[in-house]
Amino acid sequence: xxxxxxxxxxxxxxxxxxxxxxxxxxxxxxxxxxxxxxxxxxxxxxxxxxxxxxxxxxxxxxxxxxxxxxxxxxxxxxxxxxxxxxxxxxxxxxxxxxxxxxxxxxxxxxxxxxxxxxxxxxxxxxxxxxxxxxxxxxxxxxxxxxxxxxxxxxxxxxxxxxxxxxxxxxxxxxxxxxxxxxxxxxxxxxxxxxxxxxxxxxxxxxxxxxxxxxxxxxxxxxxxxxxxxxxxxxxxxxxxxxxxxxxxxxxxxxxxxxxxxxxxxxxxxxxxxxxxxxxxxxxxxxxxxxxxxxxxxxxxxxxxxxxxxxxxxxxxxxxxxxxxxxxxxxxxxxxxxxxxxxxxxxxxxxxxxxxxxxxxxxxxxxxxxxxxxxxxxxxxxxxxxxxxxxxxxxxxxxxxxxxxxxxxxxxxxxxxxxxxxxxxxxxxxxxxxxxxxxxxxxxxxxxxxxxxxxxxxxxxxxxxxxxxxxxxxxxxxxxxxxxxxxxxxxxxxxxxxxxxxxxxxxxxxxxxxxxxxxxxxxxxxxxxxxxxxxxxxxxxxxxxxxxxxxxxxxxxxxxxxxxxxxxxxxxxxxxxxxxxxxxxxxxxxxxxxxxxxxxxxxxxxxxxxxxxxxxxxxxxxxxxxxxxxxxxxxxxxxxxxxxxxxxxxxxxxxxxxxxxxxxxxxxxxxxxxxxxxxxxxxxxxxxxxxxxxxxxxxxxxxxxxxxxxxxxxxxxxxxxxxxx
Numbered sequence: 170x171x172x173x174x175x176x177x178x179x180x181x182x183x184x185x186x187x188x189x190x191x192x193x194x195x196x197x198x199x200x201x202x203x204x205x206x207x208x209x210x211x212x213x214x215x216x217x218x219x220x221x222x223x224x225x226x227x228x229x230x231x232x233x234x235x236x237x238x239x240x241x242x243x244x245x246x247x248x249x250x251x252x253x254x255x256x257x258x259x260x261x262x263x264x265x266x267x268x269x270x271x272x273x274x275x276x277x278x279x280x281x282x283x284x285x286x287x288x289x290x291x292x293x294x295x296x297x298x299x300x301x302x303x304x305x306x307x308x309x310x311x312x313x314x315x316x317x318x319x320x321x322x323x324x325x326x327x328x329x330x331x332x333x334x335x336x337x338x339x340x341x342x343x344x345x346x347x348x349x350x351x352x353x354x355x356x357x358x359x360x361x362x363x364x365x366x367x368x369x370x371x372x373x374x375x376x377x378x379x380x381x382x383x384x385x386x387x388x389x390x391x392x393x394x395x396x397x398x399x400x401x402x403x404x405x406x407x408x409x410x411x412x413x414x415x416x417x418x419x420x421x422x423x424x425x426x427x428x429x430x431x432x433x434x435x436x437x438x439x440x441x442x443x444x445x446x447x448x449x450x451x452x453x454x455x456x457x458x459x460x461x462x463x464x465x466x467x468x469x470x471x472x473x474x475x476x477x478x479x480x481x482x483x484x485x486x487x488x489x490x491x492x493x494x495x496x497x498x499x500x501x502x503x504x505x506x507x508x509x510x511x512x513x514x515x516x517x518x519x520x521x522x523x524x525x526x527x528x529x530x531x532x533x534x535x536x537x538x539x540x541x542x543x544x545x546x547x548x549x550x551x552x553x554x555x556x557x558x559x560x561x562x563x564x565x566x567x568x569x570x571x572x573x574x575x576x577x578x579x580x581x582x583x584x585x586x587x588x589x590x591x592x593x594x595x596x597x598x599x600x601x602x603x604x605x606x607x608x609x610x611x612x613x614x615x616x617x618x619x620x621x622x623x624x625x626x627x628x629x630x631x632x633x634x635x636x637x638x639x640x641x642x643x644x645x646x647x648x649x650x651x652x653x654x655x656x657x658x659x660x661x662x663x664x665x666x667x668x669x670x671x672x673x674x675x676x677x678x679x680x681x682x683x684x685x686x687x688x689x690x691x692x693x694x695x696x697x698x699x700x701x702x703x704x705x706x707x708x709x710x711x712x713x714x715x716x717x718x719x720x721x722x723x724x725x726x727x728x729x730x731x732x733x734x735x736x737x738x739x740x741x742x743x744x745x746x747x748x749x750x751x752x753x754x755x756x757x758x759x760x761x762x763x764x765x766x767x768x769x770x771x772x773x774x775x776x777x778x779x780x781x782x783x784x785x786x787x788x789x790x791x792x793x794x795x796x797x798x799x800x801x802x803x804x805x806x807x808x809x810x811x812x813x814x815x816x817x818x819x820x821x822x823x824x825x826x827x828x829x830x831x832x833x834x835x836x837x838x839x840x841x842x843x844x845x846x847x848x849x850x851x852x853x854x855x856x857x858x859x860x861x862x863x864x865x866x867x868x869x870x871x872x873x874x875x876x877x878x879x880x881x882x883x884x885x886x887x888x889x890x891x892x893x
Contacts, residue, residue, distance in 0.1 A: 174277055181273070184234055213249055221250065225262045232266025233273070235317035239263070243345065247352025255349045263345065264338040267320045271333055274324030302336050395706055402523055402538045407431045409736055410525060410539040412517045412681070415442020416722045417713030418545035419500055420729035421736075426509040430737055433537060434505060435527055437516040437680075441500035442547050443714075444722045445493060447567045452590060454492040456756055458485045459597035463630075463758070466597075470795045482575040482598060489570060518682035522706045541708045541736030544696065545729070546681065548674040548714030551693075553582075557643030561650055564669045566591065572667075576600050580652055580665035582640055584611040586755040588671030589623065593757050595669075596630045603633040603663055605640055605654060612755060615816065616767045622799065622818050623757055635661070643668070676715040693717075700745040702732045710736050721753055752830045759799045760822035764830045765814030766804055778804045778813055781839075781866065783859040785819045790850040796820035801859040803829070803839065810838030810863060821852040828856040839863045 213220040228242050243263075246255035323333060409425045411418045414436035425432035439446050462478045469475045498504060502512040515527040524538045550565035552558070564572070566587050577600065581592040584606030596602040604611075604627070610620040611627070611634070627634060638656040645651070652668065654661045676694030683690065688705055690696055695717040702710045710732040713725035731746045752764035771778045786797040799819025805812055815829035832842060843860035847853050 177273065177277065181234065184230070185236070209249055221254070221258060224249070225258050228259065228262035229266040229269065232263055232317075232320075233269035235270060235321070239316070240348065243348040244352035247349035249352075252350060252353050255352065256346055259345050259349055260338060260342060263341055264334055267316070267337050268330060268334050270317065270320035271324040272330065274321040279325050302332055392707065396522070399522055405523070405538045405540050407433050407511075407537060407539040409433075409541050409543065409733065410435065410517075410537060411543045411545055412525070413442065413545035413547055413677075413713070413715075414440045414500070414512070415545060415547045415713060415725065416444050417547070417725035417729045417732075418442070418543070419505070420726045421543050421545060421712065421733040422505060422510045423508065424730060424733040425737060426505075428737065429509075431511075432509075433511040433513055433539070435513045435515060435517045435525070437514070440502055440505075440512070441497065443549075443567070445496060445500055447570060449722050450493055450496050451489045451570050452566070452587075452594075453756060454489045455485070455594050455598075456590060458488065459594040460758060462599075463597045478599070483573045485598065486570065486573055516680055518680060519686050520682075522686050522709060541710065541739070543729075543732050543736055544681070544704075544709070544711040544715055545713045545725070545732075546677040546715045548676050548694070548720060550670060551673045551675045552670060553672055555640055555643060557645075558640075558668070558670070560645065561643050561668050564667055566671060569669060576665075576667035578603070578664065578666045580605065580663060580668040581671060582668065583671035583673075584608065584613070584636075585671060585673065586612065586753075588669070589627075589755060589757050591669060591671065592632055593627060593630055596627075596632045601631070601633075603635060603665065605635045605638045605652075605663075607637070607639045609637050611636075612761060614767075615761060615763065616769055616802075618800075618802075619761055619816060619818050622759065623761060626758060635663075674714060674720055676717070678715065701735045701739070701743045702728060702746055703735065703739075707739065708736065719748070719751055719753075721751075723753075724751060727751075750830060750833045752826055754823040754826065756823070759796075759819050761816070761818050762822035762826035763814070763816040764826060765812065765833055767814060767816060768802075768804065771804060771813065776813065777807050779807050780804060781859060781863040783855060783862050785855060788850075788852070788855050788858065790852050790854065791819065793850065794820065801825065801855050803859050803863065805839065805863065808867070810840050810860075810867075811836075812839065815859075817855070819852075819855070825852055825855050828853060 209220075224242075224246070228239070228246075230236075231238050231242060243259050246259040249255070250258060408430035409421070409432045411421045411425075411432065411434045414422075414434050418434060418436070419441075422432050422434040436442075442448075444450060462480075464471075465476050465478050467475055502514075505512050513527055515529040517525045517527050520526050520536060523540070523542070524536055525542065526534055526536050528534050550567055552563070552565070569591065575598060576595065579592075579595050579600045579602050581588050581595075581602060581604045584604060588604065588606075589611055592602050592604045610617060611624055612620050624634060635654065635656060638654050638661065640652050640654050642653045643651070644653070649664050650666065650668070652663045652665060654663060673693075676690060676696065678690045678694055678696065686706070686709075688696065688709075694715070696704055696711040696715055698704060698711050698716045702712055702716060704711055712728035712732040714720045716728060728746055731744050735743050750764060752762065755761040766774075766776060766778070768778070768780065770776075781803045783801045785791045785799040785801070788797070791797045791799075796819065799817070799822070801819075802816050803812060804814040812829060812833050815826065815833075817823075817825045817829075819825070828842065832838070839860040842856055843864055845857065847857045
């Protein structure tokens with residue numbers, strides 16, 4: 170930090186400290202303004218120019234230092250100087266003060282952020298260059314963020330000072346007028362009867378209506394601006410076009426057809442998307458085969474003779490394909506055509522915001538128009554730029570299903586849900602698995618006690634876990650594939666036969682010609698959606714993996730409802746997508762299922778919580794099934810039974826979690842779960858017993874001691890143990 174920055178910081182600290190030490194916060198209140206209005210008015214009448222200068226400088230100081238009191242000063246401008254002069258003074262002072270704060274933030278912080286987050290800052294600057302003036306005007310007209318925060322944040326961008334100044338002045342002018350006018354009316358209150366005067370009531374009505382009017386104006390201006398240069402078709406081929414026939418696309422099309430809209434569903438590959446063809450369905454089929462193999466290998470746990478697992482890996486993978494074929498009719502073009510959906514095979518790309526071109530496999534093209542369009546193009550496995558990796562013909566969750574011979578030595582990169590599920594499945598089917606994870610544990614999104622239990626099982630399954638380990642290079646040495654990794658400062662050489670990359674997913678946006686309509690994906694390929702899942706254009710939506718933030722099949726289906734309904738009926742009402750209760754399951758053994766906050770998330774967010782834990786080794790059904798391991802952990806509001814989050818680790822964790830998800834969705838507490846009859850013996854009882862643990866910990870001890878004495882009295886014996 171240079172000397173200039175140190176001096177500026179010292180001056181700011183001195184000015185802010187002086188403000189508080191001299192009681193500035195007490196002077197800049199509405200009560201102080203009312204009490205001193207007459208004296209101030211008299212002094213202003215004698216020294217009008219000096220008073221106006223002092224007022225303006227004070228306003229600039231308060232605004233530039235982000236001190237409290239700007240709203241009161243704005244009212245004071247009207248009360249002390251009248252509408253016209255007050256408006257001029259406030260408008261000038263607020264703009265100058267905002268510019269000073271803007272420049273201070275830029276001088277102190279921008280270089281540091283640019284050096285540390287170069288790519289992010291560059292991307293923000295490109296957006297500011299394209300849409301910055303309009304975005305700033307929106308924030309000024311409808312203050313989503315406080316004005317002082319806008320001043321500081323905009324100073325960190327590449328916006329020009331002149332643009333910032335004139336846009337701020339112009340956009341703040343309507344709100345400034347409303348507040349200054351309200352100040353003139355407050356200055357005229359002399360008696361209680363004046364409070365109900367027409368002028369004062371009108372001023373306060375304007376204060377209340379202004380945000381609504383400004384929001385409507387901004388929405389109108391945004392529509393005008395975003396559609397500028399485009400000609401909207403007078404007649405449309407469809408009410409809705411859905412691009413992508415995975416989980417999100419299928420649900421969107423289904424909903425549109427159910428409400429009798431004309432809908433087209435475009436898919437360039439296979440209906441069902443990742444979930445059916447390369448994701449949920451095949452992986453769970455493989456995991457089931459792997460669990461059966463593990464059961465046979467350890468049949469002695471159930472009083473039977475353990476047997477060596479003998480079988481063809483080819484047969485296992487053929488069963489996986491058979492399962493896909495059995496589920497496939499649920500997502501087939503025939504089924505959706507019967508529902509009223511036009512299913513089109515081809516690659517879609519944008520021509521205009523309402524028009525897409527569909528190119529079929531034979532090269533033929535057709536153009537279609539729709540009032541609304543939904544992008545549900547899904548995602549694909551991310552491939553890191555590690556030297557030599559591409560030469561290893563790496564497997565991913567998309568391509569691993571082509572294997573017909575088991576890898577002797579399988580190297581798995583990644584310790585997230587996909588990496589863990591596949592690593593354990595291949596280990597149980599006979600492969601020697603080495604799993605590399607850069608963090609210090611697997612499933613790093615979960616609490617450490619969850620990860621520990623899973624890692625113990627992985628080690629029991631023979632998986633070679635390499636934690637705090639990062640792959641840096643791949644080589645082919647004398648015909649053998651080798652990975653070089655860095656672990657705790659040491660270089661490791663890991664030979665392998667196949668490498669499976671499971672390091673996250675990126676959104677699919679290639680070939681859509683998004684640049685034609687001014688849409689730019691994020692670095693991970695996902696599209697920046699609004700709360701209603703719309704994109705830059707209010708009639709274009711995205712849902713599923715290509716939208717994020719949750720890349721789950723059930724999250725995609727959840728989003729699809731909002732995208733379809735907003736696309737079809739958004740001109741009447743729009744719904745904001747609700748992520749408050751989002752469950753997920755990792756299908757390892759033991760399963761890991763969670764909804765809501767984990768302990769680590771609650772601590773990071775500063776959310777107070779209590780923890781209730783129930784160990785599954787106490788559950789009768791778990792004991793009978795030979796699966797007496799794992800636990801249920803519930804986070805609740807301290808002293809109350811309201812659920813903040815729940816995690817279940819065990820053989821049937823996904824099924825047990827459903828009850829907690831239902832409870833959180835509908836605001837049911839643990840007392841309601843405890844009062845619900847659960848059939849015996851079932852895994853579902855774990856939820857009830859966890860609720861019972863909470864109840865036991867919150868039992869009214871004083872009342873119980875009184876009842877003990879009461880029952881002793883009823884027996885005719887001592888009132889309580891030990892009494893005579």
